[in-house]
Amino acid sequence: MRNIPIPVDVHRLRFTCVKAARPRVIDQDSGKIKTDKDGNKVYESVLLAEDEFGRIELVKIGTSGEPPITPGQDVVPTAMVGYVWEIPSTNGPRWGISYKAASIVPVSGRPGGGDNA
Numbered sequence: 001m002r003n004i005p006i007p008v009d010v011h012r013l014r015f016t017c018v019k020a021a022r023p024r025v026i027d028q029d030s031g032k033i034k035t036d037k038d039g040n041k042v043y044e045s046v047l048l049a050e051d052e053f054g055r056i057e058l059v060k061i062g063t064s065g066e067p068p069i070t071p072g073q074d075v076v077p078t079a080m081v082g083y084v085w086e087i088p089s090t091n092g093p094r095w096g097i098s099y100k101a102a103s104i105v106p107v108s109g110r111p112g113g114g115d116n117a
């Protein structure tokens with residue numbers, strides 16, 4: 001399967017951080033952390049995405065480096081893309097979409113948030 005990035009129009013969604021960013025572990029036994037092509041740690045943030053109809057979805061978004069966000073903050077992922085993945089399985093293939101963003105910033109524009117969003 002060819003892996004083509006699919007751009008996500010984040011302006012049509014509202015994002016809220018629900019879990020602080022953590023380094024993405026790729027090997028549970030050794031504790032090895034995923035790195036990008038430049039050697040930076042890849043962090044995974046869990047965000048709630050809500051559309052204009054009130055439908056919500058929890059999404060994990062990977063970023064290079066730790067984003068300056070905290071749970072409960074409204075945030076904006078920048079340059080967000082999705083990648084379709086597929087894994088063969090005995091019960092048929094499993095598939096999904098993984099998300100990546102250049103950065104995730106607070107709506108207030110200040111790390112740590114603030115009341116004047």
